Amino acid sequence: MLGRIVYFLCLPSVLAAQLCKPNAAEGFKVRLSIKTALGDKAYEWNRNQRFLFQAAIAFAMSHHLDLEFNVSNVLVCDETPRVSFWFVVTSPGDPSRLVGKESVELAVRESRDRINNVLLLNDATLEFVGVLPTLVAPVKPATPPWLIVFGVVIGIVGAGIVFLLVSTVVQKKRKEKEVAEEEEDDEEAQMKRTARNEGIYNTSFSEDDRNTQM
Structure with a gap:
């Protein structure tokens, strides 16, 4: 025992x-x-x-x-x-x-x-001995990669839309300004022609007046 x-x-x-x-x-x-x-x-x-x-x-x-x-x-x-x-x-x-x-x-x-x-x-x-270093759990990003890519694409598209809108507005204002300047130039030219015509001496009317007096 x-x-x-x-x-x-x-x-x-x-x-x-x-x-x-x-x-x-x-x-x-x-x-x-x-x-x-x-x-x-x-x-x-x-x-x-x-x-x-x-x-x-x-x-x-x-x-x-x-x-x-x-x-x-x-x-x-x-x-x-x-x-x-x-x-x-x-x-x-x-x-x-x-x-x-x-x-x-x-x-x-x-x-x-x-x-x-x-x-x-x-x-x-x-x-x-023979064991690899500390096994670290893979780091998971707080934001999924697909969501990051989606955000980048949406950002690029949004920036493109804003650029087109701004470009359209700028071009429209520039065109309106050019039209206004052309109208001002036409009015100024017309006024100059009118002033020039009023200042010309008409000799035919002068001869008629002289004959009438005689």
């Missing part, structure tokens, strides 16, 4: 040793540069910090797969004094089965900022 109890107590450690090892197919290597990130305020890497890391990964997995992951599902191994280690993630329903590497990578990328914040690090000082 005692032997069975010891066996079941040791079973998780045995499984962890078999599942988590360097260069595991579903594992990831992590490097931390705590001193570089925090300088004099750097903390010592210990089991408490490791627990925080495991909790952050469990959160990321729960968020990504919508399943309940616990700290016990995140296995850490091959830790070095310069703070590097390997980790794998086991299935919540079957601790002997590992979660696929692709799913773990996507979970880490989606929650990278949360993981960084927990350990007071950033993408440069908390390195997941």
Whole structure:
């Protein structure tokens, strides 16, 4: 009976040793540069910090797969004094089965900022070897592109209509002004002709007047 109890107590450690090892197919290597990130305020890497890391990964997995992951599902191994280690993630329903590497990578990328914040690090000082930088959701413009294009087209059409209206009004006023100037010129010319005719001396009338007097 005692032997069975010891066996079941040791079973998780045995499984962890078999599942988590360097260069595991579903594992990831992590490097931390705590001193570089925090300088004099750097903390010592210990089991408490490791627990925080495991909790952050469990959160990321729960968020990504919508399943309940616990700290016990995140296995850490091959830790070095310069703070590097390997980790794998086991299935919540079957601790002997590992979660696929692709799913773990996507979970880490989606929650990278949360993981960084927990350990007071950033993408440069908390390195997941082989994992691309933080996965940022694509920025969606506040205004749909088609609406922007529609607005530009309407603006151009509106500007064209305004230009045509203004041009028509300007041309009409210019034509009216030209007609008025022509009428003024005709009146002035007619007045000059009238004044010139009134000032001419008629010799025929002068001769008739002289004969009448005689």
